[in-house]
Amino acid sequence: MRGIRSFNSIPKRCYAARRSGSLTEPLALRKTSAAPLTPQNVQVSKLPNGxxxxxLENHSPMSSVGLFVKAGSRHETVENPGVAHVLRLAANLTTKGSSAFKICRGVEALGGSLSVTSTRETTVYTAxxxxxxxxxxxxxxxxxxTAQExxxxxxxxxTTRVKIDKAMGQQSPQIGVMEKLHEVAYKNALSHSLYxxxxxxxxxxxxxxHAFVQANFTTGRMALVGLGVNHSVLRQLGEGLLSSRSGPGAPVALAAYRGGEARMHSRDDLVHLLVAxxxxxxxxAQANAFSVLQHVLGAGPHVKRGSNITSKLSxxxxKATSQPFDATAMTASYSDSGLFGVYTISQAGAAGEVIxxxxxxxRDVAEGNVADADIDRAKNQVKVEYLMSLEDSDGLLQEIGAQALMTGTYQAPDTxxxxVGAVTPEDVVKAAKSFVDGRKTMVASGLLVNTPFVDEL
Structure with a gap:
C-alpha cells in the first residue's frame, strides 16, 4: 500500500516532461474513438404495480442505483417511535436470502458499495x-x-450503535434545535425525530x-433510480426483484402545523435561537419564493472562511448591536408542508437584541423595502446552488429519485x-408577509436570561 500511496507525492512537473521533437502522428497504441456517445435524457416509467x-444513461463505466422508499420517521406511529432510525442501522443484518457476512463479502467481491440514508420522509438504499x-x-x-428477518x-x-449514532447526530446545537423545532411545530408526522x-x-x-416494513416498503411507495444503467435493463430488474412487495402501502397522515415554543436551559453563554x-x-411556486427570500436575507457565507457581511440579516x-453576530435564514420543504425562519447564534446578553x-x-422585506438587484442576486444564488447540487452522481441520483418518488415524473434542470427565474418581487414580499403574520415556533438553547419569549417578538 505504501508503494501505491507514494504516487501521490510525485511532483506535477514530472507529468509535463518535454519530448524531443514534435508529435505529428497519433500514437500507435492509441485506439481511435468510435462515434461520440450522444447524451440522453432521464427516462421515467411506472409499472402496473405502482x-x-x-x-439516466450517462455511459459511465460506474453505475449507481438507488431505491427510494416513502418510509421516513414521519411514517412512524405513536406505538413505534424510533423504528425508522433502527431500520437505517439494520440494513446490513441477516436476510432470508443472505447472511450479514455474505452480503458484506459479496458486495466487496464486486468492488461495490451499499449504503442507506434516511430523512423525515424517505429511506434511500444506494448501491x-x-x-x-x-x-x-x-x-x-x-x-x-424486501427480505429482512x-x-x-x-x-x-x-443498541450500542443506535446510542452512538444518536449521540453523534445530536452533538451539535444546530441539529438539536432543528430536531426540537419540528417536534414543537407539528402535532404529528413531521414532529417525529430522526433519532x-x-x-x-x-x-x-x-x-x-416487520410491521413498519410491511406498511411502507411496497411498490406503490418506491422509486428505483439508476445512473449509468440502461432503462430497459433497470425496468426488467425492478419487475423481477421487487415484485414481492406489490401494493399501495398504508395511508400517510398529513402534517398538521401548530406552532409553539421550547426553551432548553443550560449554562452555555452561547445562545442558539431559531424562530420559524x-x-x-x-x-x-411559493416554495421557490421562500428560497429566494432566504437568499435575499442571507443563507450563509459564499466565500470560504469568509464572513456573511453582505446579508441583510447580518x-x-x-447596526442594532454594533457586533457581527451570526444569523442565517432557513427553509425546509416537505411533501405537504414546510418551515421558514431565521437562526441566530449570539452571546446570552445580546440574544434578545439579535433576534x-x-x-x-x-418585516422590512414584507413592507416592500427590497431592491430588484437584491432579488436578482438571490435568484442567481438559488440557481447556482441547485446546479452545483447536480454536479456529482450522488446529488444527481438524489434529485432524480426525490422527484420520481414524489411526483412520478422528472423535471429537467432548465424547467x-x-x-426560479419566474419569481417576482411581489412573490418575495408575499412570502415575507406570511412569516410575519403566521403563527410562530421558537426554540432556544443556552443561558436564556435575556432571551424573549415567542409572544414578545
Whole structure:
C-alpha cells in the first residue's frame, strides 16, 4: 500500500516532461474513438404495480442505483417511535436470502458499495458498482429491502450503535434545535425525530420492525433510480426483484402545523435561537419564493472562511448591536408542508437584541423595502446552488429519485431554473408577509436570561 500511496507525492512537473521533437502522428497504441456517445435524457416509467423506474444513461463505466422508499420517521406511529432510525442501522443484518457476512463479502467481491440514508420522509438504499455487475449487486439490494428477518439478537446488538449514532447526530446545537423545532411545530408526522427516543433504545422489537416494513416498503411507495444503467435493463430488474412487495402501502397522515415554543436551559453563554413559521410544500411556486427570500436575507457565507457581511440579516444585526453576530435564514420543504425562519447564534446578553433585529429585517422585506438587484442576486444564488447540487452522481441520483418518488415524473434542470427565474418581487414580499403574520415556533438553547419569549417578538 505504501508503494501505491507514494504516487501521490510525485511532483506535477514530472507529468509535463518535454519530448524531443514534435508529435505529428497519433500514437500507435492509441485506439481511435468510435462515434461520440450522444447524451440522453432521464427516462421515467411506472409499472402496473405502482413502482416508478427512472434512469439516466450517462455511459459511465460506474453505475449507481438507488431505491427510494416513502418510509421516513414521519411514517412512524405513536406505538413505534424510533423504528425508522433502527431500520437505517439494520440494513446490513441477516436476510432470508443472505447472511450479514455474505452480503458484506459479496458486495466487496464486486468492488461495490451499499449504503442507506434516511430523512423525515424517505429511506434511500444506494448501491454502486461497475456497470456489468449491476444485476448481481441488485440481488443484494433486493435482499436488504424486501427480505429482512430482524432477528431478536441482532437487533439487541444494534443498541450500542443506535446510542452512538444518536449521540453523534445530536452533538451539535444546530441539529438539536432543528430536531426540537419540528417536534414543537407539528402535532404529528413531521414532529417525529430522526433519532430513536431514549425510552425506545433497545426496545424496538422484530414485530414492530416487520410491521413498519410491511406498511411502507411496497411498490406503490418506491422509486428505483439508476445512473449509468440502461432503462430497459433497470425496468426488467425492478419487475423481477421487487415484485414481492406489490401494493399501495398504508395511508400517510398529513402534517398538521401548530406552532409553539421550547426553551432548553443550560449554562452555555452561547445562545442558539431559531424562530420559524409554516412555509410551503416542496415543488410549489411559493416554495421557490421562500428560497429566494432566504437568499435575499442571507443563507450563509459564499466565500470560504469568509464572513456573511453582505446579508441583510447580518447588516441589520450589526447596526442594532454594533457586533457581527451570526444569523442565517432557513427553509425546509416537505411533501405537504414546510418551515421558514431565521437562526441566530449570539452571546446570552445580546440574544434578545439579535433576534429582534433579525425579525425586523424580514418585516422590512414584507413592507416592500427590497431592491430588484437584491432579488436578482438571490435568484442567481438559488440557481447556482441547485446546479452545483447536480454536479456529482450522488446529488444527481438524489434529485432524480426525490422527484420520481414524489411526483412520478422528472423535471429537467432548465424547467427548475425557469421556475426560479419566474419569481417576482411581489412573490418575495408575499412570502415575507406570511412569516410575519403566521403563527410562530421558537426554540432556544443556552443561558436564556435575556432571551424573549415567542409572544414578545
Amino acid at each position: 413502482l416508478v423506474i427512472a434512469s 454502486q458498482c461497475l456497470r456489468d455487475d449491476v444485476p448481481s449487486l441488485l440481488e443484494y439490494l433486493s435482499d436488504v429491502t 430482524f432477528r431478536q439478537w441482532e437487533l439487541e446488538e444494534l 430513536c427516543p431514549d425510552f425506545m433504545v433497545g426496545h424496538v422489537s422484530p414485530k414492530e420492525m 413559521s409554516e412555509g410551503s410544500a416542496v415543488g410549489s 447588516q441589520g444585526i450589526a 429582534k433585529a433579525a425579525i425586523s429585517q424580514i 427548475v431554473l425557469q421556475a
